[in-house]
Amino acid sequence: MISQLRLRLAASGLVLLSLTAPVLAQDAATPPAPGQAPAAVAPPAPPAPVPPETVLAKVGTQQITEGDLLAATDDLGQQFGQLPPEQRRLAVLAALIDIKALAQKAETAKLADQPDVASRIAFLRERALHNAYFAKNGVAAxxxxxxxxxxxxxxxxxKPVEELHAKHILVPTKEEADAAIKELDAGKDFDAVAAEKSTGPSGPQGGDLGFFGPGQMVPAFETAAYALEPGAYTKTPVQTQFGWHVIKVLEKRTQQxxxxxxxxxxxxxxxxxxxxxxxxxxxxxxxxxxxxxxxxxxxxxxMEKAMSASGPQDPEAAEDAAAASADPTPVEGAAPAPAN
Structure with missing residues (x-):
C-alpha cells in the first residue's frame, strides 16, 4: 500500500511537472515582434546513455547502479508498462529500493540461512544461469x-493446396435462387444479378468473395464451389445456414x-x-x-514407455482434429463465411 501510494504521488508530481513546464517555458520565452514569425524550435536532443556503473542511489550500505536498474527493468518493467518511459524508470527504481531495503533487513535477520529461503535463492540463481546460457548460446546464435x-x-x-476465387448470390429462399439462375441462363451478367438480388454484404461488389482455401467456407458451400470449373456457376441452389446461394467460380490456383x-x-x-x-x-x-x-x-x-508406444504425432492430423473441433463465427471476409 505504501509503495503504491508513493508511486501514485510520484506519478502525480511528474504529471504536474509535465503540465506546468511548458507554461513556465512559454512565460520565460521572449514573444516575437508584431508581424515577425516565431523562431523555429529545435527538437530536444535524446538523453545520452547512462554508463552501467553509474551510481543512482544508495540504500544503507548498498549502491544501486544503472546496471542494477536495467536488470530490474527486465523483471519489473512490465508491471509499469502503462507509464511513460521516464515515469516507468522512476517506478522501477522505487521498487528496486524497496527490494534492497527489505533484503538488507532479511540479511541482518539471517533469513538466508533458513533451508526454505536458501533453496529458493539457489533455484532463482540456477534459473538465471539457465536463461543466460540459452540466451547466449541459443537465441543470440x-x-x-x-x-x-x-x-x-x-x-x-x-503439400500443394488449391484455392478458389468465387462469387455468389445469396437470397433467403430457394425460389429466389432459382429465379436468379434463370436470369443467368438467359444471359444476364452475374455481377448485375448479385447487385440487384443478393442480400449479402458483398452484393454491391458483384458477390465477390475473393480467394479462399479448404476449410474457410461452410461445408456445403465449399463442396459446391470446388466441384465447379472456372467460369461455371451452380445450376441448382446451394443451401447453408445463411440462406440459398448461387455460386460462380472465376479462377483456381495453387495457394502461395x-x-x-x-x-x-x-x-x-x-x-x-x-x-x-x-x-x-x-x-x-x-x-x-x-x-x-x-x-x-x-x-x-x-511415462516414457507410453510416449514411445504412441509414436510421433502427425502434425497434419492434429491440425485437422483442431479444425474439426473449432466453432468459428461466420464473419464477412473471415473464415468460414459464405454469408456475404
Missing part, C-alpha cells in the same frame, strides 16, 4: 540465414506460401524451441540424469 533456410525447408515440405518476412517471427520461435530441446537433451545426456527415488523413477519410466 540464430542468424537470418538460418531462419531463411528453415522457412525454405518448411515451404518445400508443404506466405512471404518470409510475414512469418519470420513464427519461424524464429520454431527454431528457438528446437534449439532449446536439443541443448537441454545434450546437457542431460552429458551429465547423466539419475532418479534416486525408486517410485519416481518408475513413474518416469512408465
Amino acid at each position: 540464430i542468424t537470418d540465414a538460418e531462419l531463411k533456410a528453415r522457412y525454405d525447408a518448411e515451404v518445400a515440405a508443404m 506460401a506466405p512471404a518470409f518476412e510475414e512469418v519470420k517471427d513464427q519461424v524464429r520461435q520454431l527454431v528457438m524451441r528446437e534449439k532449446y530441446i536439443a541443448m537441454v537433451q545434450a546437457a542431460r545426456d552429458e551429465l547423466k540424469v539419475d532418479y534416486t527415488d525408486p517410485a519416481l523413477k518408475a513413474q518416469v519410466d512408465a
Whole structure:
C-alpha cells in the first residue's frame, strides 16, 4: 500500500511537472515582434546513455547502479508498462529500493540461512544461469540465414493446396435462387444479378468473395464451389445456414506460401524451441540424469514407455482434429463465411 501510494504521488508530481513546464517555458520565452514569425524550435536532443556503473542511489550500505536498474527493468518493467518511459524508470527504481531495503533487513535477520529461503535463492540463481546460457548460446546464435533456410525447408515440405476465387448470390429462399439462375441462363451478367438480388454484404461488389482455401467456407458451400470449373456457376441452389446461394467460380490456383518476412517471427520461435530441446537433451545426456527415488523413477519410466508406444504425432492430423473441433463465427471476409 505504501509503495503504491508513493508511486501514485510520484506519478502525480511528474504529471504536474509535465503540465506546468511548458507554461513556465512559454512565460520565460521572449514573444516575437508584431508581424515577425516565431523562431523555429529545435527538437530536444535524446538523453545520452547512462554508463552501467553509474551510481543512482544508495540504500544503507548498498549502491544501486544503472546496471542494477536495467536488470530490474527486465523483471519489473512490465508491471509499469502503462507509464511513460521516464515515469516507468522512476517506478522501477522505487521498487528496486524497496527490494534492497527489505533484503538488507532479511540479511541482518539471517533469513538466508533458513533451508526454505536458501533453496529458493539457489533455484532463482540456477534459473538465471539457465536463461543466460540459452540466451547466449541459443537465441543470440540464430542468424537470418538460418531462419531463411528453415522457412525454405518448411515451404518445400508443404503439400500443394488449391484455392478458389468465387462469387455468389445469396437470397433467403430457394425460389429466389432459382429465379436468379434463370436470369443467368438467359444471359444476364452475374455481377448485375448479385447487385440487384443478393442480400449479402458483398452484393454491391458483384458477390465477390475473393480467394479462399479448404476449410474457410461452410461445408456445403465449399463442396459446391470446388466441384465447379472456372467460369461455371451452380445450376441448382446451394443451401447453408445463411440462406440459398448461387455460386460462380472465376479462377483456381495453387495457394502461395506466405512471404518470409510475414512469418519470420513464427519461424524464429520454431527454431528457438528446437534449439532449446536439443541443448537441454545434450546437457542431460552429458551429465547423466539419475532418479534416486525408486517410485519416481518408475513413474518416469512408465511415462516414457507410453510416449514411445504412441509414436510421433502427425502434425497434419492434429491440425485437422483442431479444425474439426473449432466453432468459428461466420464473419464477412473471415473464415468460414459464405454469408456475404
